[in-house]
Amino acid sequence: MSVNLTLLTVMGALYACGIYLILERSLTRVLLGLMLLANATNLLILTTGGYAGLAPIFDKDIPAGDYNDPLPQALILTSIVISFAVTAFMLGIIYRTWVLARQDEIQDDAEDRRVAETPSFDAEDDSVIPVETSEFPLAMIGSDGARVADTDTAIGAGSSTGSSTAAVMSGDRPVRADQAASEEQPGSLNVDPSPEGGGK
Amino acid sequence: MNIASFAPLAVVLPILGAALTFLLIRYPRAQRAVSIALLTLTLLLECSLLASVWEGGTVAVNIGGWMPPWGIVLVVDQFSSLMLVVSSAVSLAVLIYATGQGMADGDRDAPVSIFHPTYLILVAGVSNAFLSGDLFNLYVGFEILLTASYVLITLGGTGPRIRAGVTYVVVSVVSSVLFLIAIAMIYGATGTINMADLAIKLGDLDQGTRTLLHVMLLVAFGIKAAVFPLSFWLPDSYPTAPAPVTAVFAGLLTKVGVYAMVRTETLLFPGDALNAPLMVAALLTMVVGILGALAQSDIKRLLSFTLVSHIGYMVFGLAMSTVAGLGAAVFYVAHHITIQTSLFLVTGLIERRGGSSSMDRVAGLAKLSPVLGVLFFIPAMNLAGIPPFSGFLGKLGLLQAGVELGTPLAYALVIGGVLTSLLTLLAIARVWNRAFWRKPEDAEHPDPVLLAAPEDSATGDRAGRTNVTLLPRTMVGSTLGLVVFGVALTVFAGPLFKVADQSAQEMLDRSSYIQAVLGEDAPVPPVPQAARPDQQQGGGK
Numbered sequence: 001m002s003v004n005l006t007l008l009t010v011m012g013a014l015y016a017c018g019i020y021l022i023l024e025r026s027l028t029r030v031l032l033g034l035m036l037l038a039n040a041t042n043l044l045i046l047t048t049g050g051y052a053g054l055a056p057i058f059d060k061d062i063p064a065g066d067y068n069d070p071l072p073q074a075l076i077l078t079s080i081v082i083s084f085a086v087t088a089f090m091l092g093i094i095y096r097t098w099v100l101a102r103q104d105e106i107q108d109d110a111e112d113r114r115v116a117e118t119p120s121f122d123a124e125d126d127s128v129i130p131v132e133t134s135e136f137p138l139a140m141i142g143s144d145g146a147r148v149a150d151t152d153t154a155i156g157a158g159s160s161t162g163s164s165t166a167a168v169m170s171g172d173r174p175v176r177a178d179q180a181a182s183e184e185q186p187g188s189l190n191v192d193p194s195p196e197g198g199g200k
Numbered sequence: 201m202n203i204a205s206f207a208p209l210a211v212v213l214p215i216l217g218a219a220l221t222f223l224l225i226r227y228p229r230a231q232r233a234v235s236i237a238l239l240t241l242t243l244l245l246e247c248s249l250l251a252s253v254w255e256g257g258t259v260a261v262n263i264g265g266w267m268p269p270w271g272i273v274l275v276v277d278q279f280s281s282l283m284l285v286v287s288s289a290v291s292l293a294v295l296i297y298a299t300g301q302g303m304a305d306g307d308r309d310a311p312v313s314i315f316h317p318t319y320l321i322l323v324a325g326v327s328n329a330f331l332s333g334d335l336f337n338l339y340v341g342f343e344i345l346l347t348a349s350y351v352l353i354t355l356g357g358t359g360p361r362i363r364a365g366v367t368y369v370v371v372s373v374v375s376s377v378l379f380l381i382a383i384a385m386i387y388g389a390t391g392t393i394n395m396a397d398l399a400i401k402l403g404d405l406d407q408g409t410r411t412l413l414h415v416m417l418l419v420a421f422g423i424k425a426a427v428f429p430l431s432f433w434l435p436d437s438y439p440t441a442p443a444p445v446t447a448v449f450a451g452l453l454t455k456v457g458v459y460a461m462v463r464t465e466t467l468l469f470p471g472d473a474l475n476a477p478l479m480v481a482a483l484l485t486m487v488v489g490i491l492g493a494l495a496q497s498d499i500k501r502l503l504s505f506t507l508v509s510h511i512g513y514m515v516f517g518l519a520m521s522t523v524a525g526l527g528a529a530v531f532y533v534a535h536h537i538t539i540q541t542s543l544f545l546v547t548g549l550i551e552r553r554g555g556s557s558s559m560d561r562v563a564g565l566a567k568l569s570p571v572l573g574v575l576f577f578i579p580a581m582n583l584a585g586i587p588p589f590s591g592f593l594g595k596l597g598l599l600q601a602g603v604e605l606g607t608p609l610a611y612a613l614v615i616g617g618v619l620t621s622l623l624t625l626l627a628i629a630r631v632w633n634r635a636f637w638r639k640p641e642d643a644e645h646p647d648p649v650l651l652a653a654p655e656d657s658a659t660g661d662r663a664g665r666t667n668v669t670l671l672p673r674t675m676v677g678s679t680l681g682l683v684v685f686g687v688a689l690t691v692f693a694g695p696l697f698k699v700a701d702q703s704a705q706e707m708l709d710r711s712s713y714i715q716a717v718l719g720e721d722a723p724v725p726p727v728p729q730a731a732r733p734d735q736q737q738g739g740g741k
Binding site (some may be wrong): 022027030034037038041044045047071072075078079081085086089090093096097101105106107109110111112115118159 | 287336340343347350351354357358359360362363365366367369370373374375376377380381383384385387388393436439495496497695
């Protein structure tokens with residue numbers, strides 16, 4: 001099978017530009033890149049049909065080899081329609097990003113960043129718990145709770161406020177549990193978990 | 201007239217439903233009734249398809265009367281009909297769950313009426329991909345389901361969803377372009393895109409071209425199936441979507457990629473030299489995925505990572521290309537669709553009951569809602585592969601097949617599989633300990649909903665009312681249905697394994713598929729030499 005060199009060169013250029021553009025951070029450029037990639041692929045499909053021949057309308061006198069191959073064109077038609085839908089959808093998303101964030105850039109994943117910044121420390125397993133955790137703390141230390149208060153001050157979590165003060169390690173500094181709650185609250189990003197209702 | 205010749209209805213019925221629900225956009229109640237009725241009808245049709253294929257063998261349906269190498273063919277064999285039944289059952293459960301959620305949230309005020317049509321289009325795309333007998337129609341099936349999924353993943357258009365949607369759309373489009381390039385190259389090399397025809401003609405190509413085409417297809421499907429080096433988009437984009445959407449994506453979409461990989465490996469490129477790289481990819485997918493899961497504190501993200509990790513098991517079974525391995529992989533796909541979806545549905549319930557899906561904010565659920573505990577515990581143990589559940593049976597089948605194969609790489613994968621199973625148990629146990637067992641006060645940042653609850657339950661009647669709005673019966677019921685379906689997979693594991701093994705045999709043999717499409721006298725090419733030593737080794741030991 002022989003191949004049209006012009007088509008091949010154009011296709012290569014389109015692929016190169018397309019790949020360059022989808023590596024950008026700006027969404028509009030990414031969209032342009034995707035469109036170039038789709039068109040380059042359409043050209044590739046076109047070249048698989050070989051050189052242009054006669055229109056594929058059957059005539060007894062024409063040998064089969066002279067016709068153009070109609071199948072690649074049918075495939076291209078389908079793929080053009082599909083890339084049209086995707087382009088329209090992407091434009092909608094880009095507009096929505098602009099409305100929401102006033103910028104045309106791909107945003108970072110906040111939860112991903114948070115997980116990456118988490119030290120190799122598990123609040124559940126590794127935190128320093130100065131308070132007596134046994135079931136009968138008062139029976140062992142008497143009613144004044146003096147020992148509990150001592151260990152409490154030892155980790156520098158502030159003045160002794162009685163046996164109820166637990167400490168939570170946040171990063172590498174200790175934070176009192178009752179204050180920890182008022183710190184940054186990571187968690188679900190879902191403002192609205194409903195698929196059907198409650199949308200704004 | 202065979203019942204299997206009604207196979208196109210599996211695609212047509214959901215599309216019809218999409219059109220109807222689109223017309224009924226102002227009548228949410230009618231919309232729900234139509235979509236649930238049509239999906240139930242589709243499920244019944246697919247069950248009868250499975251039964252008829254089980255009795256009468258593979259059937260090909262020529263669309264529009266064009267004969268196979270030229271026209272579009274839909275092929276119903278045991279594997280595809282099994283996938284159809286499982287996927288429709290799961291999507292029906294998710295649809296009922298979503299309607300329950302919509303009704304509970306009072307969507308009469310602000311209905312996102314586009315949900316039903318889009319969801320049915322998604323189901324149609326999945327069915328089309330499973331049934332398709334030529335590569336381009338497979339591409340179209342993928343595009344139908346992907347375009348629907350773009351809409352579903354950005355439903356509501358909130359900031360985080362748009363952000364996640366961008367990643368998802370760009371990655372999916374790139375993988376689709378790769379798939380299309382592969383199709384163009386295959387058409388250029390062979391002059392056909394009918395899969396049965398390709399199975400014959402690809403054998404005549406020289407080894408270099410074959411490997412190139414093979415790698416192109418595997419990379420394209422690998423992105424869709426989230427196999428390790430190509431899996432990073434998944435945990436980034438799935439968790440932000442609404443719970444039912446994440447559930448159906450996690451259950452179905454990656455499995456369509458796995459299905460396409462199975463077809464490529466068994467039908468188009470049997471016995472090729474890429475089994476060893478596939479096994480390495482499977483090992484890395486399993487181990488890296490589960491290590492990612494251990495680092496997460498959000499339950500949805502954690503489950504997304506376990507999803508990636510367990511794709512590794514299916515690729516492992518596929519890469520062995522023995523009847524035992526492939527059969528176990530087929531069983532594992534069916535099991536995993538059900539279990540992963542039910543886990544995501546339960547997480548949606550956790551989010552409603554506890555106010556969040558972050559393990560830093562949710563605690564003490566076992567006491568607040570024992571039903572939720574049971575609903576989470578069963579599929580979770582199933583996922584981790586605790587006997588006697590189907591997860592254990594599937595993993596056992598894979599490991600046995602691996603040991604039977606006996607190559608050093610297979611042993612490495614067996615060890616990796618056991619390790620992944622244990623680490624899954626660890627990840628799941630962390631969720632259980634933190635979200636279900638500890639006291640609400642022990643949570644790092646307890647959610648207000650949790651702390652409010654005990655006071656509510658102190659005053660009897662208020663608690664009753666809260667529970668109804670927080671956990672609607674439809675949602676709990678559909679989740680329960682899916683969990684029961686998962687347990688049924690365990691109870692009926694014997695017959696299911698039989699179907700899986702038989703479909704594996706059918707796929708490795710190839711003759712029934714090729715002859716069903718191209719007619720009885722079509723030449724069935726022998727499996728290339730490269731596969732022979734493996735298979736003999738597998739069978740001999």
